[in-house]
Amino acid sequence: MPRYYFDVYDGQKLFRDEEGGVFDDRAAMRAEAMKxxxxxxxxxxxxxxxRQSFTVRVxxxxxxxxxxxxxxxxGLWLDDSANTEQKVY
Known part of the structure; x- marks a missing residue:
């Protein structure tokens, strides 16, 4: 059975998989990446x-x-109360 390595990139740093995992086929490898x-x-x-993205490269x-x-x-705030303090006059 083939061994696959799952490297993860968080937008700033690449975390390289040195151990990998063994899967029956490519479909099982893809399912693991999705999981x-x-x-x-x-x-x-x-x-x-x-805003944050994560990429797995197999x-x-x-x-x-x-x-x-x-x-x-x-994420997106839809009102302005989270961005400014309420002013009292």
Whole structure:
């Protein structure tokens, strides 16, 4: 069975997978990439930010990138009360 390596890029730093994982086929590898992205995002979105993306790049045993997936978090305040303090006159 082939071994695949899941490198993660958080927009600033690349975290390279040195161990990898063994999967029955490419579909199982893709399913794993789709599974890990939300977990990575859940733990990696900064508390003081409203935009963050995470990309997983999957390499095969020959060190070739064969699959990528990206998840994006984008938050937007819809009122101005979060951005300014209420003024009392």
């Amino acid at each position: 890990v992205l939300p977990d990575i995002a859940r733990d990696g979105i900064p508390q003081d930010g409203d 390499r095969n045993e020959r060190n070739l990138t064969i699959y990528t997936g990206t998840i994006l978090f984008s």
